[in-house]
Amino acid sequence: MGTAATKPVAKPETEDLKDPAYLKIRDLIYEISGIYQPEEKLYLLASRCSRRMVAVNAKTPAEYLSHLTTRANREAELRSLLNEITIGETYMFRSPPQLEALRTVILPQLIKSKNAMGFKRLRLWSAGCSTGEEPYTLAMFLMEESAKLLSGWTFDILATDLNDNSLVTAKAGIYGEYALRSTSELLREKYFKPYDEKRLQVSDKLKSLIRFDRVNLSDDSKMIFLKGLDLIFCCNVLIYFDLISKRKVMQHFHSNLLSGGYLFLGHAESLYQVDDRFRLVHFPGAISYWKAPPNYTGSEKS
Ligand SMILES: C[S@@+](CC[C@H](N)C(=O)[O-])C[C@H]1O[C@@H](n2cnc3c(N)ncnc32)[C@H](O)[C@@H]1O
Numbered sequence: 001m002g003t004a005a006t007k008p009v010a011k012p013e014t015e016d017l018k019d020p021a022y023l024k025i026r027d028l029i030y031e032i033s034g035i036y037q038p039e040e041k042l043y044l045l046a047s048r049c050s051r052r053m054v055a056v057n058a059k060t061p062a063e064y065l066s067h068l069t070t071r072a073n074r075e076a077e078l079r080s081l082l083n084e085i086t087i088g089e090t091y092m093f094r095s096p097p098q099l100e101a102l103r104t105v106i107l108p109q110l111i112k113s114k115n116a117m118g119f120k121r122l123r124l125w126s127a128g129c130s131t132g133e134e135p136y137t138l139a140m141f142l143m144e145e146s147a148k149l150l151s152g153w154t155f156d157i158l159a160t161d162l163n164d165n166s167l168v169t170a171k172a173g174i175y176g177e178y179a180l181r182s183t184s185e186l187l188r189e190k191y192f193k194p195y196d197e198k199r200l201q202v203s204d205k206l207k208s209l210i211r212f213d214r215v216n217l218s219d220d221s222k223m224i225f226l227k228g229l230d231l232i233f234c235c236n237v238l239i240y241f242d243l244i245s246k247r248k249v250m251q252h253f254h255s256n257l258l259s260g261g262y263l264f265l266g267h268a269e270s271l272y273q274v275d276d277r278f279r280l281v282h283f284p285g286a287i288s289y290w291k292a293p294p295n296y297t298g299s300e301k302s
Contacts, residue, residue, distance in 0.1 A: 017043055021064070026042065052084060090179075094137070098283075098288075103145065110261075111150070125226065126160070128217065129166075132170025136173065140191050140206065143205075158226070158229075164214060174200070250275035260292075264288050
């Protein structure tokens with residue numbers, strides 16, 4: 001779980017919400033991260049700012065805005081504020097139908113086409129990985145398949161997020177029952193070791209399959225360098241973005257993916273009216289977006 005949902009929230013005064021500095025802070029966050037806070041949710045932003053205002057001893061929203069825009073440490077402060085506002089709700093094996101789609105259709109298809117080119121390596125990206133549950137789930141899934149479908153294959157998983165605190169938790173790989181509630185006893189025994197009375201820690205082998213990094217999906221200078229991916233999971237991230245920032249991220253994802261690669265979003269998310277270059281593919285209980293090879297002439301589209 002991300003930090004924003006767990007810490008106590010200081011309540012801003014109602015009249016403070018009318019302060020135009022909050023709108024400027026909202027616009028700044030949008031510009032940097034793509035995360036859009038509508039006016040009716042401004043109270044949430046204000047309460048998260050209030051924690052940072054206490055931390056930097058800013059007396060008013062306008063003074064805090066100056067910490068974010070003109071002071072020497074503005075970049076560090078902006079990062080701290082982003083750590084407060086992002087929501088990191090997640091758990092392992094959150095979407096079994098996606099894994100079933102991988103096992104039954106997508107992996108066999110990728111294996112066939114990559115085998116034909118002489119490649120036996122898969123590259124996955126968990127974009128917006130929060131505290132790591134999604135990439136560790138993918139790693140366990142691939143490890144299980146490596147004795148079957150993926151025998152002789154290698155794979156690596158890139159896992160990225162904007163939130164520094166989430167990435168620290170992800171790298172540590174220590175989880176309690178909340179995160180593990182959908183993880184079977186068998187997988188717990190195979191891929192975790194005891195950490196303390198209530199928590200388990202991910203095994204070193206599983207950790208070695210994942211590279212964690214801080215990537216802001218709205219940072220073009222980083223996004224353009226992520227190439228050669230077979231699968232992108234960007235689940236429950238773009239719900240916080242508006243249409244313009246979603247479109248921008250999709251342009252990147254389309255070029256980050258190899259031809260024939262697939263993109264998964266959260267189960268309530270879609271690319272309807274966002275991007276029509278991907279082809280929508282239906283699976284039982286899940287959908288995915290396919291980057292069709294240039295010569296593909298099928299008809300199903302998003
Ligand atoms: C609700 S969590 C989703 C976690 C996981 N993908 C899942 O579905 O269980 C959303 C994550 O998106 C991250 N996020 C939001 N905006 C982002 C951005 N601009 N760049 C990278 N990550 C971002 C947040 O920090 C948060 O960890």
